[in-house]
Amino acid sequence: MKTAFTVSSNREQNPFKDLIILAVVFGFAFFQRLGQIPLLDSDEGRYAEIPREMLERGDFITPFLNYVKYFEKPPLHYWLEAISFKIFGFSEFAARAPGALMGLCGVLFTYHVGRTVFGRRAGLLAATILGTSLGFVVIGRYNVIDMTLTFWMTATLGCFLLAVHDRGRRAGLYYYLFYVAAALTVLAKGLIGLVLPGGVIVLFMILTRRWRLLREMRLPTGTLLFLLVAAPWFILVSLHNPEFPRFFFIHEHFERFLTKVHGRYEPPWFFIPVLAGFMLPWSFYLPSAIRGMWQERHTPTGGARLYLLLWGAVIFTFFSLSSSKLIPYILPVFPAVALLVGEFFSRVADRRAPFPTLPTVLAAAVLTIGGAGGILFPHLARNPKLSVLAGAVIGSCLLAQGIAAFVGLRRKKAAVLLVSFGLFSYLLGIVGPPFILARTAERKSFRELGQLVKEKAGPDTAVASFQTYQQGFSYYAGRRIIIVGDRGELDFGSRQGDQSAWFMDEQGFARLWDSGRPVIALIKEDALPGLKKLVTTPPRELGRKGKALLVANH
Structure with a gap:
């Protein structure tokens, strides 16, 4: 059987067949049953509600959330969502499709970079590693900005590497694509689209003493192209909203990085287990890939390996030092790791690198124990987060990988590792997310309650969220809360203009509740006794989802 491990590394073969096969295989992983599970709060609901309001208002310059200004992120992901809604209608599939598409494009572009720089085999392996990293697939199927950011940052850093590597007539094209991708990265998540690629490139020039790249990279015309793509929105939104620059550039960048104002502090080592776990089992081989990079530093592709290491290290260090951390922030590191590990296994195939014995021993032990634990966990835990079927399926995939690692170790056959790791990680990426997210949806989805509002609320009904604001509730209700x-x-948007009718304290809400106007409120079960003490009109339950209730005064 011909696998990605045994195929030729010849760069001259036509890549389109490979791209089509990769697109079909991993497109299925990203898109299958994408709309089956309702949107989860708070992230998925938020990033669906903002483009819904954009379409409703016809304003694609100023983002609004719950009909107040919301400047935490630039608009690229919102624009992609709005386009998806226009094509597919308002649905869970449409909300998640842009992120899934960005994830698939990331896999395909990783193949292109790997193939161009290291050869066809390395490109196929890198794409397979990225597309079978469970964390990458799960986040790609989740409606958040981070996958959009990851693809465009990958395109930015990848195009620069391709330009440096090519040095022919296509180098100019890659440099200009680098500037366009950098502009779109900024439009995806702000100044890190400049800071992180800039840090990688500057360090690369320092360590390799390749200052001539400053003359080659078309700085004057490239900067103009960057500004033509990135600047118009920033100029327009600032003209329409004078309060935007201070909030976006100071609060959302410097204060987010340097302070704990967003309440997302985690220790500096937070992303180490995240990267290791989300790229399991491939992460076991990253140390070997880094060591091999040093040993191969004087080869023609030694500079490319150094660049990939800097790509991963700069982004990893930046977010590790930040005072604001969330799991998806580390996602732009994944393509660099996939390329390093894919190139490492390609050298193992050519016998230019020894079989990775120690990493395989660790992988075999961890995967076997993890697989057995996954199977037993639903039977032993008091309140398991996984069903018995989910534990059996997920645990079996991990256990199969562990057994295959033992077999590959005994035979010293890396092909056994690659085929088994790739196959069972792919299966895990298909069956795992629906199992995991279905249980999460029981706690973090407000689709049923939001749709109930659409059925029960008239045009004069006030809809409120009492001591709990869930953006998915706004999205499914289709109205202001x-x-x-x-x-x-x-908080920032609530202070722009007179919003007193829409942001209330408990006493103000009690007056509204008892005023005779129809009111429907989303409330957590444990807050209901407090509401009953505040109001005269007793709340009537309309619906329930987990610990969330929908109550009315009529």
Whole structure:
């Protein structure tokens, strides 16, 4: 059987057949049953509600969330969502499709970089490693900005590497694509689209003493192209909203990085287990790939390996030092790791690198123990997060990888590792997310309650969220929600203009509730006794989802 491990590394073979096969195989992983599970709060609901309001208002310059200004992120992901909604309608599939497409494009572009720089085999292996990294697939199927950011940052750093590597007539094209991709990265998530690629490139020039790249990279015309793509939105949104620059550039960049203002502090080592676990089992071989990079530093592709190491290290270090951390932040590191590990296994195939014995021993032990634990966990835990079927399926995939690692170790056959790791990680990426997210949806989805509002609420009905604001509830209700209590991330928008009718304290809401106007409120079960003490009109339950209730005064 011909596998990615045994195919030729010849760069001259036509890549389109490979791209089509990769697109079909991994397109299925990213898109299958994409709309089956309702949107989860808070991220998925938020990033669906903002483009829904864009389409409703016809304003694609100023982002709004719950109909107040929301400047935490630039608009690229919102624009992609709005396009998806226009094509597919308002659905869970449409909300998640842009992220899934960006994930698939990331796999295909990783293949292109690997094939161009290291050869066809390395490109196929790198794409397979990235596309079978469970964390990458799961986040790609989740409606968040980070996958959009990851693809465009990968395109930015990858195009620069391709330009440096090519040095022919296509180098100019790659440099200009580098500037366009950098501009889109900025439009995806702000200044890190400049800071992180800039840090990687500057360090690369320092360590390799290749200052001549400053003359080659078309700085004057490239900078103009970058500004033509990135600047118009920033100029327009600032002209329409004078308060934007201070909030976006100071609060959302410097204060987010340097302070704990967003309440997302984690220790500096936080991303180490995240990277290791989300790229399991491939992460076991990253140390070997890095060591091999040093041993091969004087070869023609030694500079490319150094560049990939800097790519991963700069981004990893930046987010590790930040005072604000969330799991998806580390996603732009994954393509660099996939390329390093894929190139390492390609050298193992050519016998230019020894069989990775120690990493395989660790992989075999961890995967076997993890697989057995996954199977037994639903039977032993008091309140398991996985069903018996989910534990059996996920645990079996891990256990099969562990057994295959033992077989590959005994025979010293890397092909056994690659085929088994790739196959069972692919299966895990298909069956795992629906199992995991289905249980999560029981706690973090408000689709049923939001749709109930559409059925029960008339045009004069006030809809409120009492001491809990869930963006998915707004999305599914399709209307503005009165916020009672903590304003959370809407605090900035609530202070722009007179929003007193939409942001209330408990006493103000009690007056509204007893005013005779129809009111429907989303409330957590444990907050209901407090509401009953505040109001005269007793709340009537309309619906329930987990610990969330929908109550009315009529």
